[in-house]
Amino acid sequence: MAIVAYLVLRDPTATAKMTPNEWGDFLAGCFAPLAFLWLVLGYLQQGDELRLSTDALRLQAEELKNSVEQQRALVEVSRLQVESEREALAFERSLREDLSQPKFRVEGGGGAFRGDGQSTYNATFINVGHDATAVYAEILLPDGFRQSLLNQALFSKGEQYSTHITMTSRFPHTQGTLLVRFVDGLGRSVEQQFSVALIDQTDHSGLKFERIEA
Known part of the structure; x- marks a missing residue:
């Protein structure tokens, strides 16, 4: 400016x-x-x-x-x-x-074969797991033979039950199946299967039971 x-x-x-x-x-x-x-x-x-x-x-x-x-x-x-x-x-x-699962172990005892053709095989059920209710067991053979072995309302832990299988002939050389049905600790219906076979081929051979895993 x-x-x-x-x-x-x-x-x-x-x-x-x-x-x-x-x-x-x-x-x-x-x-x-x-x-x-x-x-x-x-x-x-x-x-x-x-x-x-x-x-x-x-x-x-x-x-x-x-x-x-x-x-x-x-x-x-x-x-x-x-x-x-x-x-x-x-x-x-x-x-x-x-x-909550019952755990069954099945042990076979000695067998007996009589001259009239009848044979008997011992089996013992042992529960090493939880208590089981409504326990039912039966054996099935391929020739259609079946026999109920156990029917218990309660099978507590640690208990064992002995029974036997009676047949009009020897146990076959083929393998059979043992079905065990029960209700476990959670209220569920469960089925376990065991294979059943002779231990050997002698007249007094017992049975062996092996668990079949699902």
Whole structure:
């Protein structure tokens, strides 16, 4: 502004004779550098603000990244905890089911074969597991022979019952099947199977019983 005043006052007569266009050119020439200076200063200020804004966004991005990593870690911890609880529940369920299961062992005693063709084979049932109810056992042979061997309302843990198989002939060389049905400690109906065969081919051979795993 001082420069403009100086130029005007230095030659008032000349400036008084200037036309509007000349005044416009004069003022434009005087203020153009100032406008350019303001433009440069505004550009620099916007650059600083943009830089600050970029830094703020970068910090927010870092915080968001850290938050995502923390959430991922929490999710992984939760997943491992759920998996551990699931395995613990499965183990507990398996243990409870195993403890509720009666476990029968069948032992064969000596056999007897009489001259009239009748044969007798001894068998002993032993429960080494949980108490069982509604216990029923029968033997089945391939030729259609079947005989009920056991029918107990309650077969407690540690108890044993002896019975025998009576046939009008010798036990066949083929393998038979022993079925044992009962209700376990969880109230479920269960069936166990045993293979039945002669120990040897002598007249006094007993029977061997082997559990058939399901």
